[in-house]
Amino acid sequence: MLQLFKLLGNKRLFVILIALVMFIALMGFTLGPRASLSWPEKFLRDTVGFAQNIFYKPAGYIAGLFKDIANMRDIYKENEELKIALAHYTRDKVQYNLMEERNKELEEKLHFTNAQKEQNNYTYHITQVVSVNSDTVSRTLVIDLGERDGIKVGQSVISSEGLVGVISHVSNFTSTVKLITTMDAKDPNSNGISATALSNHKVFGIIESYDEVSKTLQMTQIKENDPIKVGDTIVSSGDPSKYPQGLIIGKVTKVQVSPFGKTKTATIEPAAEFQDWKMLFVVSQPEVPQ
Structure with a gap:
């Protein structure tokens, strides 16, 4: 039995030695200069x-x-x-x-x-339109200026083109503008506008009504010999309480003699546009000392 262990021990040692030699040979073969790799x-x-x-x-x-x-x-x-x-x-x-x-x-x-x-020595207050009342009987505007801004009843309101209306009511922060398109000669509360021609101040008449059908103003009480003609620019002739002098109203489109032959009537196309309101002016006249 002792001899068998010795034989096996010698074989194991022999195998280890052979494996070590092969490993060293393989390492040397691998590390050495070669053109190709081993399998x-x-x-x-x-x-x-x-x-x-x-x-x-x-x-x-x-x-x-x-x-x-x-x-x-x-x-x-x-x-x-x-x-x-x-x-x-x-x-x-x-x-x-x-x-x-x-x-x-x-x-x-x-x-x-x-x-x-x-x-003209007037003061112009720029104002914006707050609301519009399009009622056919009472067409009015509400503007964003009132009593605190010095606005008073009776002051004229204009656009850059021409006369729009007059202040009819005033509150602290807003005012109501009555349009000239509401003028009616049959209405006792509708005050007429004294007017003249811009090129000839010998012309004089009263604008007191608006024709809804033709969208024109009627200027009446013009003397028969007044030199008014088609194309004349009509302006306000001046009023102590409202409608200061020189405010543009419109242009004459037609002149005709009254049925009695004593006066003439002129049809005026308003200069102002009564729609698409953007910016208006309130006209203040200098206060006259009492």
Whole structure:
């Protein structure tokens, strides 16, 4: 039995020695200068490469997927910011257009009032229309100036084109404007406007009615020999309580002799537009010392 253990021990030692020699030989063969790889090396490298394809590529795809998701979040955030910026731009563009339009309108109105001030020593209060009463019997406007702004009953209201009406009621913050299109000669409460021709102050008449059908004013009580003619610009001749001198009313479109042959009647096309109200002026005359 002892001899058997010795024999087996010698064989085991012999096998270990042979394996060690082969390992050293293999290492030397591998590390030495060679033009090609040995088949064990090729097998080992192919195995490693195959394993890398199996494990590394899916891992790369997953890493790329997470990166793409992060990029999509960034793109979504940038898109939201661009939408907000576009909304702000659209809002600012609208505000700019409104301001530009209002600035041009104010420039036109300022030119108008300066031209009027050169002729008459009146004060012009710029006002906005708050509401419109389109009732055929009582057509009125409500403006955003009132008693606190110095507005009084009887003051004239004009546009940059011509006479619009007269202040009929005043509250603290607003005023009611009665339009000249409500004038009716049969109404005892409808006061006429004394008027003349801008080019010839020898012309005199009273505008006291408005024709709803033809959309024109009627100027009556014109003397037979007054030199009024078609195309004349008619303006107010002046009134101590209302309708200051020089307010443009309209142009003559027709002149006819009255049935009795003593006076003439002129048809006047109003200069003011009685629609699409934007900006008006309240005319204040200088107060005359009592």
